[in-house]
Amino acid sequence: xxxxxxxxxxxxxxxxxxxxxxxxxxxxxxxxxxxxxxxxxxxxxxxxxxxxxxxxxxxxxxxxxxxxxxxxxxxxxxxxxxxxxxxxxxxxxxxxxxxxxxxxxxxxxxxxxxxxxxxxxxxxxxxxxxxx
Amino acid sequence: xxxxxxxxxxxxxxxxxxxxxxxxxxxxxxxxxxxxxxxxxxxxxxxxxxxxxxxxxxxxxxxxxxxxxxxxxxxxxxxxxxxxxxxxxxxxxxxxxxxxxxxxxxxxxxxxxxxxxxxxxxxxxxxxxxxx
Amino acid sequence: xxxxxxxxxxxxxxxxxxxxxxxxxxxxxxxxxxxxxxxxxxxxxxxxxxxxxxxxxxxxxxxxxxxxxxxxxxxxxxxxxxxxxxxxxxxxxxxxxxxxxxxxxxxxxxxxxxxxxxxxxxxxxxxxxxxx
Amino acid sequence: xxxxxxxxxxxxxxxxxxxxxxxxxxxxxxxxxxxxxxxxxxxxxxxxxxxxxxxxxxxxxxxxxxxxxxxxxxxxxxxxxxxxxxxxxxxxxxxxxxxxxxxxxxxxxxxxxxxxxxxxxxxxxxxxxxxx
Numbered sequence: 001x002x003x004x005x006x007x008x009x010x011x012x013x014x015x016x017x018x019x020x021x022x023x024x025x026x027x028x029x030x031x032x033x034x035x036x037x038x039x040x041x042x043x044x045x046x047x048x049x050x051x052x053x054x055x056x057x058x059x060x061x062x063x064x065x066x067x068x069x070x071x072x073x074x075x076x077x078x079x080x081x082x083x084x085x086x087x088x089x090x091x092x093x094x095x096x097x098x099x100x101x102x103x104x105x106x107x108x109x110x111x112x113x114x115x116x117x118x119x120x121x122x123x124x125x126x127x128x129x130x131x132x
Numbered sequence: 133x134x135x136x137x138x139x140x141x142x143x144x145x146x147x148x149x150x151x152x153x154x155x156x157x158x159x160x161x162x163x164x165x166x167x168x169x170x171x172x173x174x175x176x177x178x179x180x181x182x183x184x185x186x187x188x189x190x191x192x193x194x195x196x197x198x199x200x201x202x203x204x205x206x207x208x209x210x211x212x213x214x215x216x217x218x219x220x221x222x223x224x225x226x227x228x229x230x231x232x233x234x235x236x237x238x239x240x241x242x243x244x245x246x247x248x249x250x251x252x253x254x255x256x257x258x259x260x261x262x263x264x
Numbered sequence: 265x266x267x268x269x270x271x272x273x274x275x276x277x278x279x280x281x282x283x284x285x286x287x288x289x290x291x292x293x294x295x296x297x298x299x300x301x302x303x304x305x306x307x308x309x310x311x312x313x314x315x316x317x318x319x320x321x322x323x324x325x326x327x328x329x330x331x332x333x334x335x336x337x338x339x340x341x342x343x344x345x346x347x348x349x350x351x352x353x354x355x356x357x358x359x360x361x362x363x364x365x366x367x368x369x370x371x372x373x374x375x376x377x378x379x380x381x382x383x384x385x386x387x388x389x390x391x392x393x394x395x396x
Numbered sequence: 397x398x399x400x401x402x403x404x405x406x407x408x409x410x411x412x413x414x415x416x417x418x419x420x421x422x423x424x425x426x427x428x429x430x431x432x433x434x435x436x437x438x439x440x441x442x443x444x445x446x447x448x449x450x451x452x453x454x455x456x457x458x459x460x461x462x463x464x465x466x467x468x469x470x471x472x473x474x475x476x477x478x479x480x481x482x483x484x485x486x487x488x489x490x491x492x493x494x495x496x497x498x499x500x501x502x503x504x505x506x507x508x509x510x511x512x513x514x515x516x517x518x519x520x521x522x523x524x525x526x527x528x
Contacts, residue, residue, distance in 0.1 A: 013180055016180035017178070017179045017180050017185060018175055018176050018177070018178050018179075019176060019177055019178060019179060019185035019187060019188060020179075020185070021176075022154070022176045022177075023187075043150055044150050044151060044153075044154045045150070045151055045154075046149070046150050046151060047149045047150075047151060047152075048145055048148035048149050053149060053151035053152075053191070053194075053195075054191075054194040054195070054198075054210075054211050054214070055151060055155075055187065055190060055191025055192075055194050055195060056151060056191075058187060058190035058191060058194055058214065058216075059185070059186075059187025059188075059190060059191065060187075062185075062186040062187050062190055063185075063186075063187060066186075078186075078218070078221075079186050079218060080217065080218055080476075080504075080524065081215070081216065081217045081218065081349075081477050081524055082186070082190065082215070082216050082218075083213070083214070083215040083216075083347040083390060083479055084190075084213065084214050084215075085212065085213045085345075085367075085374045085390060085392050086210070086211060086212055086213065086214075087367040087369065087372075087374055088369060089210075102378070102385075102388055103349075103351040103385040103388055105351065105352060108351075108476075110349045110351055110388045112376060112388070112390075114366070120367075121366075121367040124366055124367055124374045124376070124390065125390075126347060126349060126376075126388065126389075126390045128349050128476065128477055128524075212344075212372075212392065213345050213392055213481075215347055215479040215522060217477075217499075217506045217522065217524055219499040219501065219504075219506055220501060234510070234517075234520055235481075235483040235517040235520055237483065237484060240344075240483075242481045242483055242520045244508060244520070244522075246498070253498075253499040256498055256499055256506045256508070256522065257522075258479060258481060258508075258520065258521075258522045260344065260345055260392075260481050277444055280444035281442070281443045281444050281449060282439055282440050282441070282442045282443075283440060283441055283442060283443060283449035283451060283452060284443075284449075285440075286418070286440045286441075287451075307414055308414050308415060308417075308418045309414070309415055309418075310413070310414050310415060311413045311414075311415060311416075312409055312412035312413050317413060317415035317416070317455070317458075317459075318455075318458040318459075318462075318474075318475050318478070319415060319419075319451065319454060319455025319456075319458050319459060320415060320455075322451060322454035322455060322458060322478065322480075323449070323450075323451025323452075323454060323455065324451075326449075326450040326451050326454060327449075327450075327451060330450075342450075342482070342485075343450050343482060344481065344482055345479070345480065345481045345482065346450070346454065346479070346480050346482075347477070347478070347479040347480075348454075348477065348478050348479075349476065349477045350474070350475060350476055350477065350478075353474075
């Protein structure tokens with residue numbers, strides 16, 4: 001890539017992910033080893049007690065990390081591993097997943113992700129993203 | 133609970149999760165510290181290269197673990213942490229997430245989850261599930 | 265506890281850990297949801313290629329997290345789970361493990377830990393610490 | 397390597413790790429994607445309450461995974477990430493860390509590790525090991 005990827009390209013990639021379209025995620029920030037995804041919490045995103053499903057939070061963490069790493073390593077990256085700690089249930093949106101690359105080598109980036117909403121921090125995560 | 137939860141109850145819980153309904157997950161096995169979720173891989177479940185989105189796999193791992201632990205600890209459980217390692221991309225379904233409780237104390241269970249499809253194992257995961 | 269634990273108490277606890285004494289870890293900072301452990305890298309801490317053994321880094325991450333959480337939750341805490349991503353091998357010391365509580369509820373804290381040395385960041389970790 | 401590595405080579409590698417010698421780990425089983433490390437629990441391995449230190453368990457998990465993966469991928473491997481869930485404190489030894497490769501690609505292996513002792517299972521772990 002001759003230019004670093006920008007937020008317009010990031011939006012194109014996100015729009016090309018059918019699963020992200022199904023969930024309704026938007027990208028609010030992108031570049032310099034960071035990315036922020038936003039999700040309005042609708043009725044479809046919930047588990048049986050009305051909270052955001054853990055899978056929704058894991059999706060946000062995974063995808064935010066891939067974008068943050070992609071801003072440094074280029075678009076051809078994939079998450080090789082993800083750990084998420086659920087802190088407290090989220091009942092209200094919007095949820096914001098903020099990912100930052102905290103360490104990178106030539107082909108790998110380790111990202112930290114914080115997911116928060118109006119109820120406070122709902123999850124903290126860490127991911128390894130690798131160039132394909 | 134006077135009786136251990138059975139697969140009929142598990143199906144009721146799964147049906148009460150709007151996010152699981154959105155994704156179309158089914159429960160194929162439940163009981164004795166184990167659970168299996170099945171997902172037909174549709175066009176909505178994919179990322180930009182046509183593979184199952186990592187968030188879909190993370191959802192399956194999280195939810196299968198919760199059911200496996202719930203079969204021992206009762207329905208009022210939640211996943212406190214999840215780690216997933218992506219092994220290889222999955223292009224075809226159905227995907228099957230098989231979770232087993234590999235160690236449990238009175239209020240906690242540690243589960244292992246294997247997700248496989250026609251292309252082989254796509255992810256391995258580990259989760260801690262806790263009684264509320 | 266009538267007073268929040270201070271660094272003198274933290275040093276007493278560290279000195280009461282035979283494994284920490286065997287490795288030679290010191291505590292450099294403690295309080296307000298943070299802790300820093302320091303380890304001079306001796307010949308005993310290495311693997312077959314002369315780098316710090318991964319187990320040494322995992323020990324530092326685990327222990328720094330316990331102290332950081334203990335500064336908020338009291339001395340009776342234990343780590344329930346730890347994830348560590350190795351970033352690059354460390355050949356020189358001192359190694360510094362800096363842990364911060366990034367989210368806490370009444371009985372749980374999720375900590376992030378960065379381990380760095382003269383060669384740069386060698387590992388990033390995340391841990392859940394729970395009151396006993 | 398013209399022959400797959402055998403347990404004699406594994407013992408040579410373990411003996412070349414000063415940190416493993418400091419802790420006193422032995423290798424009891426090696427080959428075909430599996431490895432078992434054994435550790436007699438001495439006074440030096442403990443934390444302030446007399447239990448095996450979490451760092452000892454993390455060391456065992458990390459090292460057992462590296463050997464298990466090395467039996468398939470060759471000696472030049474390193475652990476890129478490790479997640480350990482502590483199940484219950486261990487007061488007595490010997491501790492046994494049994495690692496198996498549960499999924500592998502050409503250059504990566506994902507291992508599961510169970511650590512048990514006379515008191516039962518003390519930890520479950522998962523690791524990614526990569527060819528250098």
